[in-house]
Amino acid sequence: MRDILNAKMSRRGVLGAGAAGVSLLAMPSILRAQEKSLKIGVYGGYFKDSFDKNIFPEFTKATGIAVESVAEPTGEAWLVQLEQAARAGQAPADVSMMSQVAMLKGQATELWAPLDTGKIKNAANLLDRFVNKYPDGRVAGIGAVAWYITLVTNTDVYKEAPDSWAAFWDPANADKLGLLALVSNSFLLEVTAKTFMGGTNALDTEEGILKAFEKLAEVKPNVALWYRDEAQFEQALKSGEIPMGQYYHDVTGLAAADGHPVRSTFPKEGGIQDSGCWALSRASKKAEEAHVFIDYMSQPSIQAILSRKVGTAPTVKRELLDLTDAEFAAVSSDIEPIVPRYDLYQTKSDWLNQKWTELIVG
Amino acid sequence: MRREAPQKLSDYGPLLFPAGMLIVFFVIPFATMIAVSFFKRDPAGFYSTAFVFDNYARFLSLFFGKVLGFSLFLAIAVAICCVLLAVPFTYLLSRSSRRTQVVWLVGLLSVLSLSEVIIGFAWSTLFSRTAGITNLLVAIGLMSQPVALNPSFGAVLTAMVYQALPYTVLVLYPALVRLDPTLTEAARTLGASPITSFFTVVVPALRNTIMATLIMVFIFALGSYLLPQILGRPQHWTLSVLITDQAIYQSNMPFAAAMAVFLVLVTLGLVGLTLLAGRKGEAA
Numbered sequence: 051m052r053d054i055l056n057a058k059m060s061r062r063g064v065l066g067a068g069a070a071g072v073s074l075l076a077m078p079s080i081l082r083a084q085e086k087s088l089k090i091g092v093y094g095g096y097f098k099d100s101f102d103k104n105i106f107p108e109f110t111k112a113t114g115i116a117v118e119s120v121a122e123p124t125g126e127a128w129l130v131q132l133e134q135a136a137r138a139g140q141a142p143a144d145v146s147m148m149s150q151v152a153m154l155k156g157q158a159t160e161l162w163a164p165l166d167t168g169k170i171k172n173a174a175n176l177l178d179r180f181v182n183k184y185p186d187g188r189v190a191g192i193g194a195v196a197w198y199i200t201l202v203t204n205t206d207v208y209k210e211a212p213d214s215w216a217a218f219w220d221p222a223n224a225d226k227l228g229l230l231a232l233v234s235n236s237f238l239l240e241v242t243a244k245t246f247m248g249g250t251n252a253l254d255t256e257e258g259i260l261k262a263f264e265k266l267a268e269v270k271p272n273v274a275l276w277y278r279d280e281a282q283f284e285q286a287l288k289s290g291e292i293p294m295g296q297y298y299h300d301v302t303g304l305a306a307a308d309g310h311p312v313r314s315t316f317p318k319e320g321g322i323q324d325s326g327c328w329a330l331s332r333a334s335k336k337a338e339e340a341h342v343f344i345d346y347m348s349q350p351s352i353q354a355i356l357s358r359k360v361g362t363a364p365t366v367k368r369e370l371l372d373l374t375d376a377e378f379a380a381v382s383s384d385i386e387p388i389v390p391r392y393d394l395y396q397t398k399s400d401w402l403n404q405k406w407t408e409l410i411v412g
Numbered sequence: 413m414r415r416e417a418p419q420k421l422s423d424y425g426p427l428l429f430p431a432g433m434l435i436v437f438f439v440i441p442f443a444t445m446i447a448v449s450f451f452k453r454d455p456a457g458f459y460s461t462a463f464v465f466d467n468y469a470r471f472l473s474l475f476f477g478k479v480l481g482f483s484l485f486l487a488i489a490v491a492i493c494c495v496l497l498a499v500p501f502t503y504l505l506s507r508s509s510r511r512t513q514v515v516w517l518v519g520l521l522s523v524l525s526l527s528e529v530i531i532g533f534a535w536s537t538l539f540s541r542t543a544g545i546t547n548l549l550v551a552i553g554l555m556s557q558p559v560a561l562n563p564s565f566g567a568v569l570t571a572m573v574y575q576a577l578p579y580t581v582l583v584l585y586p587a588l589v590r591l592d593p594t595l596t597e598a599a600r601t602l603g604a605s606p607i608t609s610f611f612t613v614v615v616p617a618l619r620n621t622i623m624a625t626l627i628m629v630f631i632f633a634l635g636s637y638l639l640p641q642i643l644g645r646p647q648h649w650t651l652s653v654l655i656t657d658q659a660i661y662q663s664n665m666p667f668a669a670a671m672a673v674f675l676v677l678v679t680l681g682l683v684g685l686t687l688l689a690g691r692k693g694e695a696a
Contacts, residue, residue, distance in 0.1 A: 127660045133458055155663065159458055225560075231646075232661050274563065276646055278661075282533075289542045291560065400453070403662055407654065408475055411646045 087116040088339040091128065091143035093326075094121030095281075096301060097360065104359045109346055115339050124235070124280075126152055133161055136333040144334035145343055147194050147326040151234050153182045154396045156329065157190050163330040164188035169341040172348035179389075180365040182327045191327030192344050193365030195356055198299040198321035198387065199230075199237065205311040207293035215245045215317045217294065223272045228283040228295030231276035233406035234399065236296065237322045237390045242266050244319045244388050253391055259402070263409055276410060287312055296322075300361030303380060316383040323387035325365065357381045442676075449669035459666050467670035476651075476671070480678065483634060483650040490572045490633040491626045497573070498580040499622065503614060505581075506588040517585070520578040528575065532642035535571040536562055539643070567643040572636055576629050583628060587621040623690055627683055634679060651675055 090106070092098045098121050106117040120143045122128040129152040135142050148156065156162050167173045167189055173181065180193025201212060207226075218227060218241075230236030242262045243252040252258045274292050277283040284301065286292035288310045299321060302314035328347065330340045346352065350370040356362050357373055363382040364371055371378075394402060418424055452462035505516055526534075538544050539561035546558040561567055595617060599609035615622070637652040651671060659668035 123660075126663045130458075130660065130663045130665075133663075155458075158454070232657065234661070274560075278641065282536075282642065286540075289540070291540050291542045399662065400664065403657075403664075404470075407657070411479065411649060411654075412475065 085116060086114060086339055087118060088145065088336055088343055089118045089120055089141070089143045090343065091120045091122040091146035093124055093147065096304070100360045104355060105347075105352070109343065113342055113346065115342060117343075120146075122146060124149075126155065126234075128152070129156060129161075132156070132331055133159060136161055136331055139333055141331040141333040141335075143331070144336045145328050145330055145340045148191065148329045149235075149324060149326055150182070150390070150392045151395045153191050153327050153329060154392055157184055158396070161329075161332055162190040163332045163334065163337060164190065165192060165330060165344065166341065170345040170348060172345050175348055175350055175353075175366040175370055177365060177367055180325060180327070182329075191329040192348060194326045194328045194347060195360070195362035196323060196325035196365050196382075197362050198316070198323055198382070199296050200299045200302070200314045200321040201317050202287060202295055202297040202302050202312060202314050204287055204290045204293035205313050207290050211313055211315045212294075213315070213318055215241050215319050217317075218269050218272060220272075223294060225272065225274045226292065226294050227269070227273045228275040228277055228286060228292040228297075229269075229273055230296060231278045231410070233402050234395045237324070237388070238266055238269075238296075239263070239394075239402075240388050240390050241296075241319070241322065250388065250391055253394060259394075259398075260405075263405055267409055270410065273410075300381065303361050316385050318385065320385045320387045321383060323363075323389055445669045446673055448665050449673050451666045451669075453664055453666045458663060467667045468674070470667060471670055471674055476654075479649070479651050479654060480675070482648070483652070483675075484678070484682070486568070486572070486640070486648075486650060487630045487633040487636075489569060490576055491629040493569065493573045494576050494580040494629045495622060495626055498577060498584055498625075499615070499618070500610070502581050502584040502588050503610065506585065506591070517582075520581055523574075523578045528636075528638045531571055531575050532639050535567065535574070535639075536642055539564075539567050562643045563645045563648070565644065565648055568640050568648050571639045571643055572633055575636075575639070576632055579632060580625055580629055583625050584618075584621060587618060591617060620690070623686065627686060631679060631683070634675070 092101050098119055102119055106119060110116055128146065131142060132146065170192065173192055176193050181189060182191035184190050201215060201217065203211060217223065229238065233239065239253060239259065239262045240250045242265050243250045246265055247262065253262060275283060275286060283292065283295060283297060287295065287297065288305060299314045302312055305312050328344045330337060334340065348366065350366050353364040353366045354371050354373055357364055358377060361381055449467055450463050451459045452464050453459050453467065505513055541558050541560035544558065544561060546555055546561065549555040550558050591614065595613050596609050599613045604612065635652055636650060637656055640648050640650050641653055655668050655671045658664045
């Protein structure tokens with residue numbers, strides 16, 4: 051009898067120990083102590099591939115923090131997912147690369163955990179306009195990369211590169227343009243204002259914006275494709291099916307380097323400059339690692355690698371970089387850029403979107 | 413087999429699993445969507461819990477009315493084209509040899525394995541100026557130079573019919589195979605030509621099946637979002653495209669939800685009307 055009892059006890063003991071072991075393994079804090087890791091969201095496709103190849107392995111080597119890269123969609127889709135997840139206390143990625151409109155919208159709901167620049171000593175290298183701050187001065191995001199949207203053409207169809215955005219309005223280009231389909235990522239209002247209305251300040255008033263819409267409406271007959279998906283336009287541009295449009299300077303340069311008959315031109319009114327920030331979700335429990343990562347990415351040497359390998363424009367000061375003039379010219383331009391009116395997409399987003407949709411669909 | 417109403421509570425047992433699935437994957441998400449459609453939109457951020465009609469008010473405009481009208485028109489056009497093509501085809505298929513039937517059905521099933529993205533991009537290549545079918549017409553001398561066939565309404569319609577046709581055939585197939593061959597034989601003996609007997613015997617006998625198929629294809633086509641975007645001009649964008657724009661790109665969930673609820677209500681209303689009309693027609 052006693053033996054049986056003992057046996058039972060021990061069996062139960064084994065089961066208990068097993069259960070305890072399992073729950074121990076399931077506790078993330080213990081695993082985390084063994085291996086430091088960070089989930090980082092970058093735009094899927096070409097961007098993520100080059101980060102996976104050129105940046106993340108070196109970072110892990112230098113800091114011992116393992117990186118799990120997450121492909122994020124462009125536009126505000128990723129912002130919506132991060133926000134919904136944060137409401138549930140989850141972070142699909144700890145650090146994400148976010149566009150400026152998304153940064154401002156995230157600020158409105160306190161989605162971004164404030165960053166401590168004391169722990170990011172390389173943040174001092176950045177150009178001021180690439181540090182994203184809450185209205186009360188807390189730092190919401192640190193500039194990751196900058197990029198340009200420029201005037202792109204197929205070199206087989208257009209032997210001479212156009213030199214002005216006004217080419218979009220040229221009746222000779224009927225049904226030849228591919229333009230971004232949304233008001234908040236095409237920035238065509240700013241282009242219209244800069245090209246025909248003396249600058250983006252013309253958009254300060256609603257009358258000014260309506261005038262810009264009116265001018266922009268003249269472009270409609272020239273547009274063959276309003277694209278949301280970049281691959282859709284890139285393919286058509288390479289084949290010459292849609293031989294002109296607006297597209298990313300970096301990707302176009304890479305396609306040209308691969309031998310495709312495409313070119314990217316900075317028009318005399320300037321390319322559209324947009325940029326991405328590294329931002330930390332408030333639901334993330336990896337603030338320490340995130341600060342290490344952002345600090346690492348803000349080093350001039352890493353920014354130079356990004357310019358050479360990914361083709362993005364640096365967010366740190368030009369004089370700190372060892373880029374040659376030719377290398378710098380390949381990713382940027384001395385022509386004053388068109389800087390999007392991000393404020394409009396926050397304060398008037400629904401009104402702008404409604405007018406825009408009516409303009410292109412109507 | 414005798415059918416009788418369930419007597420005990422346990423007789424309802426087999427219903428539990430499908431009912432649970434329906435609740436988890438349809439009722440709860442749909443209820444959430446209805447709730448969100450009344451929430452208050454914060455243009456600078458997301459939304460806050462509230463009970464407002466703003467989202468529905470914004471939708472009730474001539475602009476969105478036209479978009480909704482176009483979406484319904486497109487879905488009806490796709491449904492009619494599909495049924496017009498599929499009924500004669502499936503009828504002939506059901507009269508052919510077993511071997512032919514299997515080959516065709518396997519072919520149709522393999523079309524189902526293509527995603528909407530692949531179908532969209534494939535058709536956009538076929539309709540393109542640089543690599544499309546018009547190059548073939550130029551090669552055989554029917555055209556002087558290749559032209560782009562998309563973006564256009566025809567391109568959207570073609571691709572959507574291509575996508576929905578396998579479903580249409582597969583829904584019609586069982587009914588047509590079961591159709592009593594003596595019916596047409598009788599018609600033929602009485603002197604009707606094959607075409608006359610098809611229209612006077614086969615089609616009326618399949619009235620309900622054809623109606624159900626039309627409704628199914630209509631609903632299937634109404635949700636289309638990618639093909640109008642890839643192959644159409646902005647005026648060919650369906651309401652689903654605008655819903656996605658609001659939900660994904662503008663982070664305006666309440667408005668997107670309101671539009672989606674409205675679309676579902678209009679669809680249900682139309683389907684209800686169709687069924688009602690069908691019943692009246694039968695009674696007459």
